[in-house]
Amino acid sequence: MSVASNQLVEQETPLISGDQTFASVTEKISSIAEAKTPKMWYVAIGISASIMFFFLFLIGYLVWEGIGIWGLNIPVGWGWAIVNFVFWVGIGHAGTLISAILFLFRQKWRTSINRFAEAMTLFAVICALIFPGIHVGRIWMAYYMFPLPNQMSMWPNFRSPLLWDVFAVGTYFTVSLLFWYTGLIPDLASMRDRAKTKIRRYVLGFFSLGWRGGNRQWQHYELAYLLLAGLSTPLVLSVHSVVSTDFATSVIPGWHTTIFPPYFVAGAIFSGFAMVNTLAIIARKIYGLEDFITIKHLEKMNIIMLVTGSMVGYAYSCEFFIAWYSGNEYETFTFLNRAFGPYAWAYWTMVSCNVIVPQLFWFKKVRTSVPIMFVMALLVNVGMWFERFVIVVSSLSRDFLPANWDYYSPTWVDVGMFIGSFGLFFTLFLIFLRFVPMIAMAEVKAVLPQADPHFYHGNGHLDTAANTVAVKEGGKA
Amino acid sequence: MKKTQYMIAEFENPAELLKAAEKIRDAGYKKFDCHSPFPIHGMDDAMGMKRSPLGWIVGLVAVVAVTAGVVLQWWTSSVAYPIVIAGKPFFSYQAYGPVAFAIMVLTSAFVSLFGMLALNKLPQFYHRLFDSDRFGKVTDDGFLISVEADDPQFDVKKTEDLLKQVGGKNVEIIG
Numbered sequence: 337m338s339v340a341s342n343q344l345v346e347q348e349t350p351l352i353s354g355d356q357t358f359a360s361v362t363e364k365i366s367s368i369a370e371a372k373t374p375k376m377w378y379v380a381i382g383i384s385a386s387i388m389f390f391f392l393f394l395i396g397y398l399v400w401e402g403i404g405i406w407g408l409n410i411p412v413g414w415g416w417a418i419v420n421f422v423f424w425v426g427i428g429h430a431g432t433l434i435s436a437i438l439f440l441f442r443q444k445w446r447t448s449i450n451r452f453a454e455a456m457t458l459f460a461v462i463c464a465l466i467f468p469g470i471h472v473g474r475i476w477m478a479y480y481m482f483p484l485p486n487q488m489s490m491w492p493n494f495r496s497p498l499l500w501d502v503f504a505v506g507t508y509f510t511v512s513l514l515f516w517y518t519g520l521i522p523d524l525a526s527m528r529d530r531a532k533t534k535i536r537r538y539v540l541g542f543f544s545l546g547w548r549g550g551n552r553q554w555q556h557y558e559l560a561y562l563l564l565a566g567l568s569t570p571l572v573l574s575v576h577s578v579v580s581t582d583f584a585t586s587v588i589p590g591w592h593t594t595i596f597p598p599y600f601v602a603g604a605i606f607s608g609f610a611m612v613n614t615l616a617i618i619a620r621k622i623y624g625l626e627d628f629i630t631i632k633h634l635e636k637m638n639i640i641m642l643v644t645g646s647m648v649g650y651a652y653s654c655e656f657f658i659a660w661y662s663g664n665e666y667e668t669f670t671f672l673n674r675a676f677g678p679y680a681w682a683y684w685t686m687v688s689c690n691v692i693v694p695q696l697f698w699f700k701k702v703r704t705s706v707p708i709m710f711v712m713a714l715l716v717n718v719g720m721w722f723e724r725f726v727i728v729v730s731s732l733s734r735d736f737l738p739a740n741w742d743y744y745s746p747t748w749v750d751v752g753m754f755i756g757s758f759g760l761f762f763t764l765f766l767i768f769l770r771f772v773p774m775i776a777m778a779e780v781k782a783v784l785p786q787a788d789p790h791f792y793h794g795n796g797h798l799d800t801a802a803n804t805v806a807v808k809e810g811g812k813a
Numbered sequence: 814m815k816k817t818q819y820m821i822a823e824f825e826n827p828a829e830l831l832k833a834a835e836k837i838r839d840a841g842y843k844k845f846d847c848h849s850p851f852p853i854h855g856m857d858d859a860m861g862m863k864r865s866p867l868g869w870i871v872g873l874v875a876v877v878a879v880t881a882g883v884v885l886q887w888w889t890s891s892v893a894y895p896i897v898i899a900g901k902p903f904f905s906y907q908a909y910g911p912v913a914f915a916i917m918v919l920t921s922a923f924v925s926l927f928g929m930l931a932l933n934k935l936p937q938f939y940h941r942l943f944d945s946d947r948f949g950k951v952t953d954d955g956f957l958i959s960v961e962a963d964d965p966q967f968d969v970k971k972t973e974d975l976l977k978q979v980g981g982k983n984v985e986i987i988g
Contacts (some may be wrong), residue, residue, distance in 0.1 A: 358850055358954035483889060491889035493898055495908040503915035511922040518926050522952065526850070529949035545936035549951045550846035550959070551834075551856045553933045558852050559865045560929035567918050567925065578911050782851035789855060792828035 351445050351783050354627035358781050365775045366527050368623050370536075376622075377770060384762035391756025394749055395470055403473050405749045412732045412744035417467045420754050422724045423607070424464035424761075425505060425579055426600075428512070429572055430608025431457030435515060436568035439561075445636060447779040448628045451523075452619065452768070453612045454516045459764040460611070461509045463757040468501070497581040504578040508571055515564040521547050521557075522778040576604040583727065590670040590731030593658065599651035606644035606690070607720035609637050610713040615765070617710050619774065628775055631704055638703035641716065645694030648723075652691065666736055678743055679730040682722050689719020818962035818988040819941055820972055821948065822981025823955060827853045830956040833979035834859040837958065840975055844961035848951040870928050871921050878920035882913030945987050962988075 356364075398405060408415050431453040438446040472478055481502045483492055492499050524544035531537040547553065577597035584596040613634060620629040659671040674683045693715045697703045702712075734741045768774070785791050824830045827849065834847050838861040847856060857864075883906070890896070891903040901908075930936070942948045942959055951957050958981060960972055969986070976984050 362850075362953045483885060489894055491894055494886040494890060494912055495898055495901060495905055497911075500911035500915075503912045507915040507919040510919055514922050514926045518929070522851075526952040529952045541938060545930065546938045546940060547935065547952070548846075548940060548942060548948075549848045549850060551849070551853070551860055552846050552862070553935075554849070554852040555857055555862060556865045556867055556929045556932045559867045560925045563868065563871050563925040564922060567922050570914075571918060574911070574914065581911075778851045787827060787851060787853070789828040789831045789853060792826055 350785070351630075351632075352448065352628055352780060353630055356627065356780075356784060358784070358786075361777055361780050361784070362526055362530070364625075364628070365523075365773045365777050365780075366530055368769075369527065369771055369773055370530070370532075373770065377766065381763060381766045384759050384766060387756055387759025388763045389759075391753060391759055394753050394756055395466070398470055398749070398753075399475055403471065405747060407744060407746045407750055409742065409744075411735055411740050411742055412729055414728050414732060415744060416725075416746050416750040416754055417471050419721065419724045419728050420757060421464050421467040421471075422579060422600075422728075423721045424460045424467075424757065425508075426576060426604035426607045426720065426724075427611045428457040428460040428464070428508070428608060429576060429601070429604035430612045431455070431460075432508075432512060432568050432572045433605055433608070434612070435519075436565040437572055439565040440569060444783045445633055447776055447783050448630075448633055449612065449616060449637075449775075450779070451516075451519065451772075451776045452615065452774045454512060454519070455765065455768045455772070455774075456612060456615060457512050457608075458509065458516060459761050459768075460608075461505065461512065462764065463761050465505060465509065466757065466760075467753075497578065497585050500578045501582055504575045508575045511564070511568055511571060515568055518557075518561060518564055519776055519779070520772065521545060522549065523773045523776060525549065526777055527773060572605070573601055576600040588731050588735060589664070589666040590674070590727065593655065595651055595654060595658070599648070599655075602644045602647035602651065603690075603720060603723060606641060606648055606694075607717060609641045609644070610716035610720070613637050613641070613709060613713040614717065617706060617713075619769065623769075623774075625775070628780065631706070634706065634709060635703050638697045638709055641694050641713075642697035642703075645690060645697075645716070649691035652687065670731060670734070673734050674726060674730045677730065677734065679726065679733070682726050682730070686719050686722040686726050689715045690723060693719070816988055817941060818986060819959045820962070820967075820969075820976065820984065820986050821942070821945060821957050821959045822976040822984045823947060823950075823957055824980060824982070825956070827956060829980050830958065831855060831859050833958055833976075833981065836979045837960070837975065840966065842960060842964050842966050844964035844967075846959050848948075848955070848957040848959065850952055850954060865932065867925070867928050867932060871924050874924045875917050875921045879913050879917040882916035883909055885916075886912060941988050945985060947983060947985065 352361075403417075406415060406417065431450075434446050434453045435450045435457075439450075469475065469478060472481075479486075480490075481492060481499065492502075521544055524540050525547035528537060528540035528544050531540055577600065580596035580600035583591035584593060586592060616629050616634065616637075620626055656671050656675075659667045662668075674680075693712050696708075696712065702708050729744050733744050781787055822833075824833055830847050830849060831853060834856060837845055838859065845860075847853070847860060849856075886909045887904055887906075890905075895903050897903075947955070948957065949955075958976065960967060960976070966972070973984050
């Protein structure tokens, strides 16, 4: 009965609309990367690349001058750089959730969004890795973080969560890149076989590695894809858990809590989906991809934001409860200080954007309206940045002894670097949109109804009738 | 080097390709392949193929990698340069989980991709099949069967008849 009803639901709402054929999918997606570069693209990349170069300049300035150009001081030794790191790593998590977890759960709708969500992951993690990378100050000593034999016979301290982070985030980036490239191979082969110019054919031929689409290749390919999805799935949960241990294993009130790993993971997926939604709405509008990224796709992502947003809201209230219930004076003070102290403005921005805003997604009208969800996704992005700011800064600025307290403010370099990281992110994303098929063509073709051999039983129409009969019978039973 | 000849035939859709594959398998052919723009469900059985060994390879590598990760952490902090940090034992295995896990995932992911490429004998930038103009369609919306002339069952006339009989169109010899 339930199987039959599922079939009915699937027929009512096709994953891909507009009566696509295999050829029309190839044509629509490939032609975006093959067409003449649109003028607006030059304008967009001109702006984002300028911001990116400003970022690179600021990094140079930081290496030259030292991290004193940031607003850091004692007691606040971690400021915007760490906030930005956690913010960007978190954003990446939605891409991995879409490409790995939704794949294992056989969520076929993911095929329309997985390619650019994974690209977003890669670029977000690049932005993230820069911040702790330059935070070490003497970046020419950064190799100390890796277990490399050196003249002092010293090794990294494997008991330190900061070192776990190096391994967790480094692995995360590399595995995401391998997974993304695996998915790209058949699509690059599609573009290779359409290429009109010699250069295109050679470049695409090189990157598609001579893919021939034979089932003897697909067999290994599909298993490799499944294995990579299986390997990435624990990463969705582990990477941000490890990031949270940077805080949770310390003794600072407001950091030293066991709720951090699940709370960070929920927040990461929440912010990531907000970013995927933002990018998807822009890309589908500009490139006319409404048939591929339908309103159903956006609605499903909004529902995930509603779920994870509620989890985040629950974590906020749970933290407060435990601060009171623990009876620990410092813990209680830290939380009252967050809500009513000098950083109350940041705290309430966070609560409004992360707890109140996503609750509007309970209404179908809200979660199916593109302009409204766009604004809401932006607000969630803002809120999630503030969440990390609240955690990092408000906890540090007022710790155990009032004599140590201080108010932290960023400098222009802090602000410039945060904005600059968006320049880097969007520059990479624009390059991706221009040259790489932004939707996984082979995967979309595989979820079209005519990709299933059973679709053709008896002239291709009988099967539909058979399903309807099954539903009717199921209803009777 | 001896160049292998291929005979290819086009098919209408995934269902026809699947049916044709079953018949060619039943006719005793071993060296043939079914090309399609996406993997087709049930094709492995239709072609009479064994399961890919990649899972076992990656599984074995994962076990080796996670062991190597623990050994690395034990050796560096207990043997190579023992140093007391925060009063903890040299071999504080409780803290070694995240790094050992990361090393396992990283290594296994590399082996998944490169193992897949090795099993598929990729990269192979030139292949006889690319000489056919029709072959380019398989990455778009084409469904093709290619039979190697090396196959013991291969016979120009008989194979052509078989391919036509199972619904193949535009039968062509490459090479």
